[in-house]
Amino acid sequence: MITLREEITVARSVQDCFRYVADFRTAPEWDATAVRSRKVSEGPVGLGSQFDVDCAVGPSTLKLHYEVTEYEPWATVALVGKGRFFEVQDTITFTETDAGTRIVYCAEFTYRWGLERLEGQLESGMRAMGAESLSGMKKALEKTPSVPEISACSNRADRWVAPGVAMFSRWGYQRSLPQRQPVAHFMDGQHVVLTGANSGLGLATAIALAEAGADLTLIIRDPKKQQGLLNTLEAKTGRTDVEIELADLGLLEEVENLSQRLLAKGKPIDILINNAGALFNTYGLTGEGLEQSFALLLLSPWRLTRNLLPLLSANTRTARVINVVSGGMYTEKLACDRLIMNPSDYQGPRAYARAKRALTVLTELWAEEWSDHDIVVNAMHPGWADTPGVASALPTFRAVTRRILRSPEEGADTIVWMARAKEAGNITGKLFLDREPRTPYLLEKTREPAAERHGLEAFLAQQLPRPS
Ligand SMILES: NC(=O)c1ccc[n+]([C@@H]2O[C@H](COP(=O)([O-])OP(=O)(O)OC[C@H]3O[C@@H](n4cnc5c(N)ncnc54)[C@H](OP(=O)(O)O)[C@@H]3O)[C@@H](O)[C@H]2O)c1
Missing domain, CATH: 3.40.50.720 (NAD(P)-binding Rossmann-like Domain)
Structure with missing residues (x-):
């Protein structure tokens, strides 16, 4: 198993941070690998909500199906993501601070099909990806993008x-x-x-x-x-x-x-x-x-x-x-x-x-x-x-x-x-x-x-x- 833990402080309210991150449709806006995310369950985002997320891994696309397993507004959201080669347990906690909100993101990856033997080689890449994702999340929450221009x-x-x-x-x-x-x-x-x-x-x-x-x-x-x-x-x-x-x-x-x-x-x-x-x-x-x-x-x-x-x-x-x-x-x-x-x-x-x-x-x-x-x-x-x-x-x-x-x-x-x-x-x-x-x-x-x-x-x- 590979366990990642990343932490950021964001100059936004705990409510805004929670609402933004718990709705995993936003993943392509901040996650280093997600390119597309759809909510596939009915009803508002909450316990049991499900998302299909496409991640770009090299030239191919890896599909992950996520389900929200814990949903405690403004404090914790946990999701289990299942893909062909691994399962990931994400636990994200939100704490109000003087500077805004501290977000701690823990991800535990369990590999299948013998890939667990490659964990040593995979680990540094996974850590870099985790850090990039959290920096993307901070940027998404804090930065107002510029007015678009025609490309x-x-x-x-x-x-x-x-x-x-x-x-x-x-x-x-x-x-x-x-x-x-x-x-x-x-x-x-x-x-x-x-x-x-x-x-x-x-x-x-x-x-x-x-x-x-x-x-x-x-x-x-x-x-x-x-x-x-x-x-x-x-x-x-x-x-x-x-x-x-x-x-x-x-x-x-x-x-x-x-x-x-x-x-x-x-x-x-x-x-x-x-x-x-x-x-x-x-x-x-x-x-x-x-x-x-x-x-x-x-x-x-x-x-x-x-x-x-x-x-x-x-x-x-x-x-x-x-x-x-x-x-x-x-x-x-x-x-x-x-x-x-x-x-x-x-x-x-x-x-x-x-x-x-x-x-x-x-x-x-x-x-x-x-x-x-x-x-x-x-x-x-x-x-x-x-x-x-x-x-x-x-x-x-x-x-x-x-x-x-x-x-x-x-x-x-x-x-x-x-x-x-x-x-x-x-x-x-x-x-x-x-x-x-x-x-x-x-x-x-x-x-x-x-x-x-x-x-x-x-x-x-x-x-x-x-x-x-
Ligand atoms: N879909 C496209 O590809 C497309 C492309 C270009 C532009 N548009 C524009 O997008 C807008 C929405 O269209 P849509 O494709 O979503 O069509 P839609 O599904 O038919 O929706 C049109 C909406 O306008 C309402 N409406 C029609 N006549 C009305 C009236 N006299 N008073 C009050 N409300 C009235 C309809 O109410 P009822 O259900 O009661 O009829 C419905 O809620 C329109 O302005 C349309 O010209 C659409």
Whole structure:
């Protein structure tokens, strides 16, 4: 048996250190060999939680299955990891000190298949790996990563267009994993308002932000889905304190009523995530007589965000607005007079792409306008993710691309990062894919003239339905 013992002191609270380390999904952010980790058990992290961790050992990958065998909040977490060649018993203890938290990590390796005879040769490498892992843990917990910049490789891919588009698939997500910076910041007390929270990317975001401790107000439109959403959140995260607001965001009257309710409550908003959306393949008007793609995907998030500005500005921290757009917008150029399509020329994907292009432009306009209000505004597109929305609106696309679609969690990863990571509060007016700012224009011909940009909000204001 090889026994390792490493100790670090981290300038963070014992609660933060425990929560970060006990959730072994973070292992790739600090462990010297872990490259991927998934929670494979249901429910919040606790006694009995299980994780599958892939470790890179030379050119091959070693799979380890971990189970939490002791879970005493803020004091001790123990895990047993089983792999083909060895078993490891990890015991991690956390003690509050004047300087923060002392973390002691003990790992006992028991080898199989005669490998125990090689322990002498393996030991020094194992010790170096243990020291590197704990130094990685200290760095992850203490250091705020710098604001990301577009990599040379992504820049090239975007210039060549087709490789840029190929990154919308799960390969793009996987390609980005090794560049990831740790996210060891928790969101306790941060108020997040998230639209479209009951399905697809919105649901994956709600779960991840609930796990991170955020104070959630979730906007959904269907009262019948409310209890199911609350049950799911409780089962997955243990959280029972999530607020739900009902609003059909395709109707501007409901957007106004929702805004008034939130303003009356007066709770400052740290993060507003405009995620609700749908691709309508057939032309249709809302009950207020507006073309439905335009109403839901553009007029509604524009109005909601403007209405909620007092709550975003009422913050003592930098507030964040996150607009969920789509790679589809790369095909369209902003032209205000083409945002509302007619029944004769209506094409769902085109109406969708135009609205998302306009929301991306609004992101840039707001970022500039609100830089003095301490509000950052960014857009993201999720790539192609296998969600109920894609299954219902794009069944043929889904059937053809199913193997390369991202999971909802992979699609939502950048939304979660933009809401949670400290460094994401230091950048504004950008479009992100896989936690990296990307060009808003893959095709030069889709760059809009300044007059269209600057006329956009006045145009939107003219489209608001008149109160009856
Ligand atoms: N999945 C992708 O590959 C992909 C790619 C690019 C962009 N996006 C964008 O990502 C966002 C989330 O989409 P998704 O793929 O997760 O789709 P989804 O599974 O269909 O989720 C869409 C969410 O929006 C809600 N919503 C739709 N119409 C609404 C309305 N009138 N009022 C209030 N809420 C409404 C839905 O509620 P109901 O359940 O009640 O319908 C649902 O919660 C959308 O903005 C979409 O355009 C997705």
